[in-house]
Amino acid sequence: MAVELPSHTGTPAGSAAGFVPSSDRPMIAISGLQRIYRTADGGSVTALADTSLAVKDGEFICIVGPSGCDKSTLLRLLAGLDRPDQGHIQLNGHTVANPSRDVGVVFQSATLLPWLTIAANVSLPLRVGGKSKAPSLDTNDLLEIAGLSGFGDKYPSELSGGMQQRAAICRALIRQPRVLLMDEPFGALDALTREHMNVELQRIWLATKKTVVLITHSISEAVFLADRVIVMSPRPGRVIADLPVQLDRPRSFDRTLGHPTFIALSRQVRGLLTGGEA
Amino acid sequence: MTDNVQGSVAQQVGRNAEPASNSRSGRRLRHLFPGSDRIIGIAGLTLVLVAWELSVHWLDVPSYVLPSIEEVARSLASGLFVSPADRTGYYLPLWSTLSNTAIGYVIGTVLAIVLGSLMAEFRAVEKLLMPYAFALQSLPKVAIAPLIVIWCGFGDSSKIAMAALLTFFPVLVNTFAGIQSTESSKIDLMASLSASRLETYWNVKLPSAAPFIFAGLEMGIVYALLGTIVAEYLGAQQGIGVTIMQAEAVTDVPTVFAVLVILGCVGVGMHLAISAIKAKVIRW
Numbered sequence A: 001m002a003v004e005l006p007s008h009t010g011t012p013a014g015s016a017a018g019f020v021p022s023s024d025r026p027m028i029a030i031s032g033l034q035r036i037y038r039t040a041d042g043g044s045v046t047a048l049a050d051t052s053l054a055v056k057d058g059e060f061i062c063i064v065g066p067s068g069c070d071k072s073t074l075l076r077l078l079a080g081l082d083r084p085d086q087g088h089i090q091l092n093g094h095t096v097a098n099p100s101r102d103v104g105v106v107f108q109s110a111t112l113l114p115w116l117t118i119a120a121n122v123s124l125p126l127r128v129g130g131k132s133k134a135p136s137l138d139t140n141d142l143l144e145i146a147g148l149s150g151f152g153d154k155y156p157s158e159l160s161g162g163m164q165q166r167a168a169i170c171r172a173l174i175r176q177p178r179v180l181l182m183d184e185p186f187g188a189l190d191a192l193t194r195e196h197m198n199v200e201l202q203r204i205w206l207a208t209k210k211t212v213v214l215i216t217h218s219i220s221e222a223v224f225l226a227d228r229v230i231v232m233s234p235r236p237g238r239v240i241a242d243l244p245v246q247l248d249r250p251r252s253f254d255r256t257l258g259h260p261t262f263i264a265l266s267r268q269v270r271g272l273l274t275g276g277e278a
Numbered sequence B: 001m002t003d004n005v006q007g008s009v010a011q012q013v014g015r016n017a018e019p020a021s022n023s024r025s026g027r028r029l030r031h032l033f034p035g036s037d038r039i040i041g042i043a044g045l046t047l048v049l050v051a052w053e054l055s056v057h058w059l060d061v062p063s064y065v066l067p068s069i070e071e072v073a074r075s076l077a078s079g080l081f082v083s084p085a086d087r088t089g090y091y092l093p094l095w096s097t098l099s100n101t102a103i104g105y106v107i108g109t110v111l112a113i114v115l116g117s118l119m120a121e122f123r124a125v126e127k128l129l130m131p132y133a134f135a136l137q138s139l140p141k142v143a144i145a146p147l148i149v150i151w152c153g154f155g156d157s158s159k160i161a162m163a164a165l166l167t168f169f170p171v172l173v174n175t176f177a178g179i180q181s182t183e184s185s186k187i188d189l190m191a192s193l194s195a196s197r198l199e200t201y202w203n204v205k206l207p208s209a210a211p212f213i214f215a216g217l218e219m220g221i222v223y224a225l226l227g228t229i230v231a232e233y234l235g236a237q238q239g240i241g242v243t244i245m246q247a248e249a250v251t252d253v254p255t256v257f258a259v260l261v262i263l264g265c266v267g268v269g270m271h272l273a274i275s276a277i278k279a280k281v282i283r284w
Helices: A014-019 A071-078 A118-122 A139-145 A161-173 A191-208 A219-225 A260-274 B002-032 B036-058 B069-080 B091-121 B123-138 B141-152 B156-180 B184-192 B197-233 B240-249 B253-281
Strands: A028-038 A044-055 A060-064 A086-091 A103-106 A179-183 A211-216 A228-232 A239-244
Touching: A028 A071, A044 A071, A044 A086, A044 A239, A060 A071, A060 A219, A071 A086, A071 A179, A071 A211, A103 A161, A103 B184, A118 A139, A118 A161, A139 A161, A139 A191, A161 A179, A161 A191, A191 A219, A211 A219, A219 A260, A228 A260, A239 A260, B036 B069, B069 B253, B091 B123, B091 B156, B091 B197, B091 B240, B091 B253, B123 B156, B141 B156, B141 B197, B156 B197, B184 B197, B197 B240, B197 B253, B240 B253
Parallel strands: A060 A211, A060 A228, A103 A179, A179 A211
Antiparallel strands: A028 A044, A028 A086, A228 A239
């Protein structure tokens, strides 16, 4: 599970990527990314400054950073919901300009449509965004993987927060995207539900083998889930550390939490976050 | 005994104990008088009726100023306990008024939802139409009504037009506000799914706006009835407004009161009907 550090900052975007053999080509390649927001009083805020990152196919990475370090900005750029001011994002060799079918997004809140049943919510992506020949997953199969079988006919308000977020993950997976982007998906849940959801997410990930980028401000969540933990600095956001997590899968809270590697990594990440640039 | 305990607890925790004892007494009141809301409603109505009857009898108010309850009841009965096809009954004019109201209401609602949606979706349409919508709403409808009767004639169409006109504004403004207040996270979700503008409107924005639209519809139905009757006042062959005018012309005040009672009940009934539809549609 060793992972090489990315060094794609200088990689030219576009045609050059086509020469790289696909097995070596990163699923996500971010280079020199910059995003500047204009404020109401005419000033400007640099949200992201010169961010570079590469994610391999099937890799699970967690991005941690202090609040207000614009992790969400990075995710919105990855999802094609926002455009960078400078730099490039490539997804499987293609520059990201718009939302893509290859990407499933899980937002901070479950964002289920309250007037649709859980099954209708999960299958919503199949009914919008144009017809596609690409194979999709079966709603009931997905609900079963997520431990929601039997809840398809229920409405979101009848489900707990954790179950709603699991339904949202199903919805993000139904088009069989290659990449799953998750923006603090368990931030609104209580600690115990959150741990349970982390184990569930690992299980779903092991079953589907997507490339996952998960944004969180929980250090233990990041170290528990990730193949690599990316630490970002406060605004303007930059990658300040890229730490591989060499812990066997499947991980469980009982065993992993006390593992020396887990403890050492958590301490290292905490040090980076509290001490600023290390 | 319990009071003593409560008192000592109140002393110990100080101010915090006060709201607790308040809610306790409130619960006790509701426990003693279950359905107290309904009792208040019935008591209020009884009080009004008794005051009405007493003032008519003791102050010797003439019938053409304020008829007695008995006279009003007799007028109600004479118009209601007849064959629906009876020309002297209330059913024929009521049917005419209600059908015109319903047609105008539907037309006004459809126009308002379509235009309100376009205004919320396209800034140019908003800039173009919003000033006129507010200008139209600021005009006194009683002043517009004669124009509409001139344009549309004394038949049903002028009644329908007035009903549609009065329904239009509350539904328009609520549709616009409802669509604009769609949560941005839901719009982000649709964007992340590459949904088209129409798909986002249909799947997310319109359902999100539904509670607002229904608030407009509940107001609109009452206005629609009002619009129809105002148009009938200015000239009509039939309708409940005509019935009121005819009764007023011969100073048949009991009939005027009887029709007003019916209209009040119809207004409440229509409002309840819309609320029932709302409860069926919006279950989340």
